[in-house]
Amino acid sequence: MKFPIRRKFLLFVLVLAIIPLLLVSTFSFLASRRALLETIATENTSFTLSAARGIRDQVFSYKSILESTAHSIVMAETIAEKKDILIGLKKGFVAIESLAVLDKEGKEIVRSDDKPLQDRKDCPEFSITKKKGFYFAWSKYNKEQDLSLVILSVPLLKEGEFEGVLVADIFLYDIWNQAMIASLSPSDNCYVFTQEGQLVAKITAPKEEFRSDDLERIALNAALERKLFTKEEPTEVGPMLIIASPVPVLNWELVIFRPTAEIYKPASIIRNQAIIISILSLIFVSLLTVFFTRLFVEPIRKLHEGVEIIGKGNLDYRVDIKTGDEIEQLAKEFNKMVERLKKSQEALQEERTSLKIKVKARTKELEELAESLDQKVKERTKELQERINELEKFHKLTVGRELRMMELKEEIKKLKEELEKYKKKQA
Numbered sequence: 001m002k003f004p005i006r007r008k009f010l011l012f013v014l015v016l017a018i019i020p021l022l023l024v025s026t027f028s029f030l031a032s033r034r035a036l037l038e039t040i041a042t043e044n045t046s047f048t049l050s051a052a053r054g055i056r057d058q059v060f061s062y063k064s065i066l067e068s069t070a071h072s073i074v075m076a077e078t079i080a081e082k083k084d085i086l087i088g089l090k091k092g093f094v095a096i097e098s099l100a101v102l103d104k105e106g107k108e109i110v111r112s113d114d115k116p117l118q119d120r121k122d123c124p125e126f127s128i129t130k131k132k133g134f135y136f137a138w139s140k141y142n143k144e145q146d147l148s149l150v151i152l153s154v155p156l157l158k159e160g161e162f163e164g165v166l167v168a169d170i171f172l173y174d175i176w177n178q179a180m181i182a183s184l185s186p187s188d189n190c191y192v193f194t195q196e197g198q199l200v201a202k203i204t205a206p207k208e209e210f211r212s213d214d215l216e217r218i219a220l221n222a223a224l225e226r227k228l229f230t231k232e233e234p235t236e237v238g239p240m241l242i243i244a245s246p247v248p249v250l251n252w253e254l255v256i257f258r259p260t261a262e263i264y265k266p267a268s269i270i271r272n273q274a275i276i277i278s279i280l281s282l283i284f285v286s287l288l289t290v291f292f293t294r295l296f297v298e299p300i301r302k303l304h305e306g307v308e309i310i311g312k313g314n315l316d317y318r319v320d321i322k323t324g325d326e327i328e329q330l331a332k333e334f335n336k337m338v339e340r341l342k343k344s345q346e347a348l349q350e351e352r353t354s355l356k357i358k359v360k361a362r363t364k365e366l367e368e369l370a371e372s373l374d375q376k377v378k379e380r381t382k383e384l385q386e387r388i389n390e391l392e393k394f395h396k397l398t399v400g401r402e403l404r405m406m407e408l409k410e411e412i413k414k415l416k417e418e419l420e421k422y423k424k425k426q427a
Contacts, residue, residue, distance in 0.1 A: 016176050055192075055247050055254070059136060059152065062170060066154045067094070070166045073101055074158045079110050086112035095171045097149060102126055102165040109164075118168075125153040129165045136250060138194050139169065141201075143202035148172050148192075148200045172201050189240075189257040192247070195221035200252055215257055223253035232260055275404070299327040303334065315342040 061318060069089050076082045086099040090112045099112040106121025120126050129135040139149040149169055156164040184190060187210040192200040197220055204211050214236050222244040230243050239260045249256055259272075299321045306319035316340055321331040 055252070058248060059150075059250060062093075062152055062168070063134065063136070063266055065089075066152060066166055070154050070156050073155050074163055075168060082110045083112070086110065093170075097169045097171055099169075100167045102167060104162065104164055106165075125151050125167050126165050129155050129315055131152045131161060138198060138200050138252075139239035141199050148406060150200075170177060184256075185258070185262070186210075187259050189219075191216060191255045193220060193253050193255070194224075195251050195253060197224055210237055210259060215240075218242070219255040219257070222255045254341055299323050300330070303327070303331055306331075306334065310338055315345065383414070 033034065041358065053411045071084050073082050076085060082101055086101070090099055091094050096112075098115070100108050100120075101110045102120055106123070106126040107119045108117040111117065124137065125135050132311055133155055135151070137151050140149045140150045149171055152170055153165050153167040155168055156163055179183065186206045188203070189205050189210065190203040192202070194200060198300050199216070199220075201217070202219075204215075212235055218233060218235065219242075222242055225244065226246065228245045232239055233242050234240075235257070237259075240257045241260050243256045243258070245254050246252070304319060305318055309317045318335045318338070319331045321328050
């Protein structure tokens with residue numbers, strides 16, 4: 001397949017211009033995207049650490065509330081007064097499900113509700129609080145609310161002496177709401193696990209297209225790693241950025257899922273801008289290429305067209321190129337060559353005409369000679385035919401005589417046989 005020089009030149013210029021443009025655009029985009037992704041990962045990690053610290057701070061704020069209430073309980077003289085304090089505290093904080101006061105032996109002496117009093121001397125909320133002065137742990141998970149109940153306990157001290165323990169069962173709702181919900185977007189999914197893999201709390205995305213059943217399993221695997229990290233992970237609802245962070249002091253792991261499409265939207269904008277710039281640059285380069293193609297290739301095209309016309313036999317055609325460069329000089333030399341070719345063809349035509357006349361005369365002589373030879377051949381053929389006819393007649397006569405002699409010999413033989421038969425009969 002023929003490939004015109006115009007297309008070759010156009011392709012060469014386009015490649016020469018586009019490849020550096022694409023390389024620069026690609027490297028610029030990748031560098032910008034890499035820097036942006038690092039910033040995004042850092043920001044999301046900072047957000048997760050901040051949320052983890054928020055959960056811790058909210059827990060410690062409840063600890064401070066219990067410690068301040070513990071002093072009032074120690075000063076209360078009767079069980080009724082202690083219960084009133086517990087009921088008042090519970091009414092003031094909706095997240096507190098129940099409160100209980102344990103004596104020095106670990107037995108409940110009063111509760112904020114009407115449940116039976118228990119002996120909790122062997123429970124960690126008593127033993128650990130007595131030893132370390134504070135206890136906090138996950139208790140149980142409420143599937144209906146997607147939140148956990150935690151146990152928070154502080155010691156009751158009177159003049160520095162251990163008098164018992166104040167135990168609170170607290171729903172994470174209030175802690176969770178203040179620390180997390182306000183910071184999450186409608187497409188985020190959030191999970192909190194203990195380091196043993198027990199689900200503490202979760203917030204699923206309000207938008208259904210960002211929720212899936214496999215997120216909890218992936219979050220559990222991330223939590224069991226017990227470290228701070230950020231990575232992309234494919235899920236049933238598309239690729240997600242996973243940010244996992246330990247919650248200080250509480251021995252919990254916070255795992256947040258964010259759609260990469262949402263997080264990397266600025267990177268997508270950079271990519272689209274790079275594409276638009278590349279397309280505009282390509283159009284500009286193409287226009288320049290077409291212009292320079294016409295400037296440099298058009299004289300060559302005219303020269304090629306002249307070659308085709310002259311090649312068809314029109315030796316009067318001349319190529320008219322005015323470029324003031326080597327191509328114009330080439331066109332002039334080409335026109336001179338055509339002029340010489342025309343003269344050579346005219347001389348050749350004259351020789352051809354002269355040769356035709358000579359050939360015609362010689363042909364006439366040969367025709368006359370052929371006619372003379374033909375006549376002689378005819379006469380000789382006639383003589384030979386007559387001679388053949390005479391020989392055929394003589395042959396026929398000779399053959400007839402031989403046949404007649406043979407017949408006579410047969411008749412004589414028969415007569416002799418009859419004569420012999422007759423003699424025998426007479427004897």
